[in-house]
Amino acid sequence: MPRTIRITRSHKLATAVLVAAGSVTAITATGGQSDAQPAAARSSIAAEKVSAEAPAAKEAAARKAAAQEAAAEKAVAERKAAAKEAAAKKALAERKAAAEKAAADRKATAKKAAEKARSEKQAANRSTERKAVAAPKQYTNNLDGWIRESLDIMKKKNIPGSYEGLHRNIMRESSGNPNAVNNWDINARNGIPSKGLLQVIQPTFDAYHVKGTPKQLTDPVANITAAANYAADRYGSIDNVDSAY
Known part of the structure; x- marks a missing residue:
């Protein structure tokens, strides 16, 4: 049979203390959780x-x-x-x-080239001038030289004529003698005889004298050039003359 336990006053007090302590703990725990x-x-x-x-x-x-x-x-x-x-x-x-x-x-x-060209041209002109002055063209003092000098003058004055035309007429008129004088034709009877290489009378020489040649009727170059000038005026050229003119 079970043993009967007797609860004394001491047991009751102890139990009450334990319950109280548990409540406090519970309350404390609850309070802590809330905070x-x-x-x-x-x-x-x-x-x-x-x-x-x-x-x-x-x-x-x-x-x-x-x-x-x-x-x-x-x-x-x-x-x-x-x-x-x-x-x-x-x-x-x-x-x-x-x-x-x-x-x-x-x-x-371009400027340098122009200056060079101008300088060269001036030098050439001076050289030409010096040559012209220093060395004039020379002509022989005979019929060939007289004809050639007359031709150069005629060329400058634009008077037509050739060496052949001048030579042919000179040989017919005077045989190449610059001092030849015609004392028998009508001009001679009129007191104005034909003279020189191309037998020119004084009035014709005076009218057709070419500047730059001597003003002397019997001068070979002056006589040829004046006669050629007259022939050009009347016949077109001395080359067109084949007889007395």
Whole structure:
């Protein structure tokens, strides 16, 4: 049979103390839990707030970084554009300077060439003048020389005639004698005899005398040139004369 336990007053007091202690512990535990709950809530809210603010801050930082990068790229682009513009201006200035220099060089070369040509021409003219003065053309003092000198004068005065035409008429009229005088024809009877290589009378010589030749009827060159001038006026040329004229 089971043993009967007798509860004494001491047992009752001990039990009451234990119950009381348990209640206090329970109350203490309950009270502690109640105080801890607001702190945990606050921590949770703060964590949620930080968690909510983090993307916004990150986005702001990203926008700032992007803006800084864009500003840097813009600065680089502006520097490149400025450098390109400066290079273009420099190249244009260099081309302009080169063109101006080339034009100046061409002008200087042309001027130098013109001066050289002018100097050479002047030197040639002086040389020609010196030669003309220092070495005049020489003619022999005979029929050939007289005819050739007359031809040169006739050429300068635009009087037509050839060596053959002059020589042929001279030989017919005077046989080449510059002092020949006709004392028997009508002119002689009229007191104005024909004289010289081409038998010219004084009035005709005076009328057709060519400037630059002696004013002497029997001078060989003066006589030939005046006769050729007269023949050109009357017959077109001494070459057209084949008989007395």
